[in-house]
Each structure stands twice: as C-alpha cells, then as structure tokens.
Amino acid sequence: MAKKTSSDRPRRPASKFLLAGIDIGGTKIHTVIARGNGTVLGRARKKTRPERGFDGVMERVKENLLEACEEAGVRIKELRAIGVGAPSAIRADGTAVHAPNMGWRNAPLARTLSRMLHKTICAANDCDLGTFGEYAFGAGRGSKSLVGLFPGTGLGGGIVDRGRLNRGGNRLAAELGHMVVVVDGRTCGCGRRGCLEAYASKTGMSAGLAERIATRQWKTTLKSQEDLLGLRSSVLAEAYRGGDELVRDVVDEAARYLGIGVANMITILGPDTVVLGGGVFEALGRDLIGIVRTTARDHVFPPPSFKDTRIVLSRLGDDAVALGAVAYAQSEMGLR
Amino acid sequence: MAKKTSSDRPRRPASKFLLAGIDIGGTKIHTVIARGNGTVLGRARKKTRPERGFDGVMERVKENLLEACEEAGVRIKELRAIGVGAPSAIRADGTAVHAPNMGWRNAPLARTLSRMLHKTICAANDCDLGTFGEYAFGAGRGSKSLVGLFPGTGLGGGIVDRGRLNRGGNRLAAELGHMVVVVDGRTCGCGRRGCLEAYASKTGMSAGLAERIATRQWKTTLKSQEDLLGLRSSVLAEAYRGGDELVRDVVDEAARYLGIGVANMITILGPDTVVLGGGVFEALGRDLIGIVRTTARDHVFPPPSFKDTRIVLSRLGDDAVALGAVAYAQSEMGLR
Numbered sequence: 001m002a003k004k005t006s007s008d009r010p011r012r013p014a015s016k017f018l019l020a021g022i023d024i025g026g027t028k029i030h031t032v033i034a035r036g037n038g039t040v041l042g043r044a045r046k047k048t049r050p051e052r053g054f055d056g057v058m059e060r061v062k063e064n065l066l067e068a069c070e071e072a073g074v075r076i077k078e079l080r081a082i083g084v085g086a087p088s089a090i091r092a093d094g095t096a097v098h099a100p101n102m103g104w105r106n107a108p109l110a111r112t113l114s115r116m117l118h119k120t121i122c123a124a125n126d127c128d129l130g131t132f133g134e135y136a137f138g139a140g141r142g143s144k145s146l147v148g149l150f151p152g153t154g155l156g157g158g159i160v161d162r163g164r165l166n167r168g169g170n171r172l173a174a175e176l177g178h179m180v181v182v183v184d185g186r187t188c189g190c191g192r193r194g195c196l197e198a199y200a201s202k203t204g205m206s207a208g209l210a211e212r213i214a215t216r217q218w219k220t221t222l223k224s225q226e227d228l229l230g231l232r233s234s235v236l237a238e239a240y241r242g243g244d245e246l247v248r249d250v251v252d253e254a255a256r257y258l259g260i261g262v263a264n265m266i267t268i269l270g271p272d273t274v275v276l277g278g279g280v281f282e283a284l285g286r287d288l289i290g291i292v293r294t295t296a297r298d299h300v301f302p303p304p305s306f307k308d309t310r311i312v313l314s315r316l317g318d319d320a321v322a323l324g325a326v327a328y329a330q331s332e333m334g335l336r
Numbered sequence: 337m338a339k340k341t342s343s344d345r346p347r348r349p350a351s352k353f354l355l356a357g358i359d360i361g362g363t364k365i366h367t368v369i370a371r372g373n374g375t376v377l378g379r380a381r382k383k384t385r386p387e388r389g390f391d392g393v394m395e396r397v398k399e400n401l402l403e404a405c406e407e408a409g410v411r412i413k414e415l416r417a418i419g420v421g422a423p424s425a426i427r428a429d430g431t432a433v434h435a436p437n438m439g440w441r442n443a444p445l446a447r448t449l450s451r452m453l454h455k456t457i458c459a460a461n462d463c464d465l466g467t468f469g470e471y472a473f474g475a476g477r478g479s480k481s482l483v484g485l486f487p488g489t490g491l492g493g494g495i496v497d498r499g500r501l502n503r504g505g506n507r508l509a510a511e512l513g514h515m516v517v518v519v520d521g522r523t524c525g526c527g528r529r530g531c532l533e534a535y536a537s538k539t540g541m542s543a544g545l546a547e548r549i550a551t552r553q554w555k556t557t558l559k560s561q562e563d564l565l566g567l568r569s570s571v572l573a574e575a576y577r578g579g580d581e582l583v584r585d586v587v588d589e590a591a592r593y594l595g596i597g598v599a600n601m602i603t604i605l606g607p608d609t610v611v612l613g614g615g616v617f618e619a620l621g622r623d624l625i626g627i628v629r630t631t632a633r634d635h636v637f638p639p640p641s642f643k644d645t646r647i648v649l650s651r652l653g654d655d656a657v658a659l660g661a662v663a664y665a666q667s668e669m670g671l672r
Contacts, residue, residue, distance in 0.1 A: 172644070305509065
C-alpha cells in the first residue's frame with residue numbers, strides 16, 4: 001500500500017516545543033507539562049476551591065503549574081505557551097463569560113494568568129479542548145472531522161473540522177448538550193426544556209431516578225437521597241455492574257438518549273469520528289457504547305451514512321482537557 | 337471607515353463566465369443561464385414527468401437547457417460548466433443515491449448529462465445548492481457561515497462554512513430535516529420517529545391536521561381529505577391569512593418546531609445567518625418568521641449567542657437551487 005502523503009491528513013503538532021495545559025474544573029485543577037507531540041513530562045493535581053473566588057483560584061492554578069513543572073523538571077520560562085480550559089464559554093480575548101460551577105461572570109482568565117505567569121495564555125471551553133485533545137493525541141488521531149460528547153454532571157461537547165475547533169463566529173457554539181431532543185420535555189439545568197443534557201448527563205439521570213422512584217417500587221442498592229442528588233460515576237458504575245434494576249433502567253435510558261444525540265450530529269455534520277468521554281463514560285464506557293451505537297444507527301439519516309462514522313471511547317481520560325489545551329495553545333501560536 | 341480588505345470576507349464569484357444551473361425537482365425542471373456574478377440572462381421551466389424514467393427526464397433536462405439558452409441568446413458551447421441539483425444525496429462522482437420522488441436509485445446523473453451535453457457537470461443535493469445560492473447571491477451575501485432550512489413537502493437544509501458546503505466527508509450529511517427533536521415522536525416519511533420534518537414540513541402539517549380533526553370539531557375552510565394529503569402551500573396560505581382556526585393552529589405549531597430546529601443549529605454551529613425558504617416560506621414567510629425567531633430565541637444556548645445570528649427569508653425564491661448550482665459549478669471548477 002502506498003504511503004500516505006502529508007496532504008492526506010491534517011498536520012500533527014511537532015515535538016520540539018514544551019507547553020503546559022491546565023484543566024480548571026469545578027472540583028479540581030489538573031495540569032500537564034508536555035511536548036508538542038503530546039508526550040507528557042509531568043502532571044499535578046489540586047483541589048480548585050472555587051469558594052476562594054476568582055483570584056484565589058488563579059493563585060492555586062499558579063501553584064499547580066509550578067508543581068507540574070517541578071515534576072517534569074522544567075522551568076516555566078522554558079514553556080512556549082500555556083493552554084487553559086475552563087467550564088465556561090470563553091471569548092476570543094480569553095474572558096470566561098459565565099462559569100456557574102466557579103461562580104465567575106466575565107472573569108478575565110487569560111489576562112490574569114498572563115500577568116501572573118508572563119506567558120501567552122490560550123484559553124477555551126473545557127469540552128472544546130477535550131475534543132481537540134482527542135483529535136490531536138487520542139481516539140481521534142487521523143480524523144478529519146470529529147465530534148466529542150462528554151456526559152458528566154452536565155453534558156459538554158465539541159466539534160473539530162479540518163483541524164480547527166468549530167465554535168461559531170462568536171466562539172459560543174458547539175453546546176451539544178443543549179440541543180433540544182424532546183420538545184417540551186424534561187426541564188434542564190439551563191432553564192430550557194428537553195435538552196440532551198436533561199436526559200443523558202448525571203443531572204439528567206438523577207431526575208430519571210427520582211421520576212422512577214415516585215411511580216413504583218424498585219429493587220435498588222442506592223441507599224439515600226444523597227445518592228440521587230450528588231450521583232457519582234463510581235457509585236453508578238458499581239450499582240450498574242451489580243445488576244441494580246433501577247440504575248440499569250435509568251443508565252440504559254441515558255445511553256439511548258446519548259445515541260440519539262450522536263445520530264443527530266452524524267445526520268447534521270457527518271463527522272468521521274465521534275468520541276465519547278467524561279465521567280460517565282470513564283466509568284461505564286465499555287458497558288454503554290453498544291447501546292449508544294445501536295441507537296445512533298437506528299436514528300441516523302440517511303441510514304448508509306452511519307457506517308462512515310466511528311463511534312469510539314475517549315483514550316486520554318483525565319488528561320483530555322489538559323492535553324487538548326496543549327494542542328490548542330500550539331495551534332493558536334502557529335507552532336509546528 | 338476603512339475599506340474591507342479581501343481577506344475580511346469570502347471571495348465572491350466573478351462575472352466573466354457563463355454558466356447554467358439546473359434544478360431538477362419532483363414536479364418541475366427549472367434552468368437558469370447566468371453570469372458568474374449571479375446575473376440571470378435567461379430562464380426556462382418544464383414539467384419533470386418522472387414517470388418517464390431516468391432517461392426520459394434526462395432528455396427533458398436537455399430540452400429545458402436548450403430553451404433557457406435560447407432565451408438568454410447563448411449557445412451551450414459558451415457555457416463553462418453546468419451545475420445540477422436533484423432531490424437526492426449525490427456522491428462525489430455525481431451519482432444520485434436515492435431520489436424517492438423521482439424513482440431513482442444510484443442514477444448516474446452527472447455522467448449521463450456530461451455525455452449528452454459535452455460539458456462538465458457539477459451535481460449536488462438540491463437543498464445544499466439552495467443554501468449555497470442564498471450564500472453566494474441571496475439573503476446570505478456577506479455571510480461567513482450559513483444554515484439554510486427549506487420546508488416544503490419534506491424539509492431539506494444545508495450548511496455553508498467558510499465559503500464551502502459542509503456535507504461531511506461522504507457528502508451525505510446536512511440532512512437537517514432528519515434531526516430528531518422529539519424522541520419517540522411522530523413517525524416521519526423516512527421511517528424513523530420524531531424528525532423535524534415530521535412536524536415542520538407540509539407532510540408534517542398534514543399529519544398535524546389529521547390528528548386535530550380526529551380529536552375535535554374545528555372551524556375550517558379546508559374542504560376535503562385531498563386538501564389534507566396533497567396540501568399545497570398556496571391553499572395553506574389562503575386559509576391561514578383568512579383566519580382559518582384549524583390551519584392557523586397547525587401552521588403556527590409547524591413554525592414553532594422549525595424555530596426549535598433553528599435554535600439547535602445555532603446552539604450547535606453558531607452560524608452568522610440562517611435562511612428560511614422553500615414552498616411554505618415562499619407562501620407564508622412574512623407571517624411565520626416572527627414565530628420562528630421567538631421560538632429560536634427561547635431555545636438557543638447560551639442565550640446571548642442568539643443575537644449573533646440573523647434569521648432571514650430567502651431572497652432567490654424559485655431561482656435558489658438553480659443559482660446555487662451556478663455558484664457551485666463555478667466554485668468546483670475553481671473559476672474566479
């Protein structure tokens with residue numbers, strides 16, 4: 001077979017640069033120091049403590065970066081750029097528009113970190129970066145067009161097309177968890193009704209559990225109301241694998257809804273790859289991917305196009321957003 | 337104000353070439369002869385007569401092209417290329433995969449016309465071309481990213497991103513009428529359930545009328561079962577404007593569903609422009625666009641992104657697909 005020429009596939013980042021990628025989540029900050037080819041040299045992790053306010057979190061981001069640099073044996077000044085992901089829409093100037101989990105509104109994320117660290121900061125939405133990470137270094141390597149869906153507490157997503165994140169002209173789009181799949185359906189955390197997130201995220205599953213418990217008796221190992229509200233992926237996974245009737249019913253339903261979301265993305269965009277990740281799929285991916293694939297196949301139009309899309313599990317796990325931040329910083333800086 | 341540089345906006349086709357655009361529909365063939373800048377020099381229109389089979393339709397396409405050329409005072413040999421739209425997914429080699437309205441399966445559309453006319457034929461799905469036409473010459477001029485939605489008997493759509501039709505790697509995507517908006521909802525003509533088309537097209541409205549008539553008495557001017565099945569846009573428009581209670585209820589509902597489809601496209605892709613066209617909007621666009629906008633605004637996420645998208649009516653009307661075919665042929669041939 002002829003060797004592929006470079007024009008056959010999007011260019012991959014080169015390995016000669018050192019970069020940092022920082023994933024600022026609602027509960028933890030996770031930083032990687034990596035080469036431009038995705039080789040991780042060091043990691044660090046720290047609680048976010050959003051209750052300390054924006055400035056407090058920024059201090060912890062800096063501490064975490066220093067810890068990761070120390071582990072990697074790298075000094076901050078050796079880094080060519082730093083990519084940062086946060087659970088918010090992020091404007092082109094690096095402002096985090098609204099991050100409810102952090103309590104931020106119009107927070108000057110990139111500007112603040114740039115002043116503190118004297119480095120170029122490339123900031124973007126965390127799920128966009130998770131998608132970009134899988135495209136550059138993970139399950140989407142070799143892909144030309146990729147959609148990522150990450151069910152966790154909420155449901156984020158991202159779109160990569162021809163090597164570029166597609167977020168609309170205003171960078172606010174690719175909010176895949178908020179496509180409406182049930183007109184006038186279940187109320188979503190966003191206040192609207194019938195969003196995919198209201199069915200296929202952990203918040204959606206909590207609602208599904210509550211609806212079921214209200215209507216009849218179930219055999220279940222879930223012990224308390226707490227299990228329902230602060231539903232942890234590990235608790236779900238244990239109950240699911242243990243054959244818990246209630247949990248299996250609600251989780252399988254969530255997977256079917258996710259399959260319909262996947263089908264819609266194939267019907268609309270026809271990506272060559274869909275990557276599924278996030279807390280729920282880290283814990284239960286192998287159990288659920290069959291349901292997602294089957295449901296997607298049954299809802300894609302036109303039917304033959306289903307076979308042109310691979311539906312795969314994330315490969316980067318906890319590193320997806322941070323490594324996506326590395327790839328994104330590199331791409332934004334034009335480093336090759 | 338500084339003059340815009342050419343890099344600020346996608347390039348527009350130049351005017352020095354002569355091209356033809358042919359819209360092959362289920363009931364009529366519509367051909368335009370135009371310059372590369374969209375100036376129409378001649379038009380012709382003919383019944384399709386799909387019952388005469390693929391070869392019979394191809395003969396009629398040729399006759400129609402000759403009539404349009406005669407009206408324009410142009411000879412076929414002066415044309416640089418011919419764009420053709422048909423109600424089917426069309427592969428890269430110009431094969432029409434499946435056109436139920438025409439009775440075609442894997443019909444060699446481009447190859448046959450190329451042999452008959454000794455010209456380069458650039459064939460694509462009709463709604464993709466309608467979208468591209470509005471982008472190049474119509475309501476989407478100046479746009480960078482555009483989504484078209486065309487409710488008629490069915491509901492087709494298209495996506496233009498950075499000057500290029502986005503149809504997925506296999507050219508089968510952008511089937512916007514088949515995104516699922518009601519999981520387990522109304523049965524669609526495609527056999528699946530809950531597609532946007534099952535609510536917002538004329539076929540969907542027929543189903544909505546039948547459902548309503550089955551449940552209670554309505555004041556209506558619709559006279560017969562025929563009005564329900566072969567629902568014509570002009571009949572709908574007359575009844576709607578006459579205040580027909582039944583028709584207003586069902587058409588307003590269809591417009592709300594279309595608004596949710598528009599919202600989903602803004603949430604997913606954030607285009608700067610959404611164009612609404614097709615039979616229903618040719619007839620009732622001014623009456624319905626307010627409902628579409630309001631519903632879209634209420635369902636877009638995040639809410640601020642709504643204001644970055646214009647939602648507008650088609651400007652090209654019946655010429656949209658044929659002029660899109662002109663722009664597409666030019667773009668595929670690299671003519672500038």
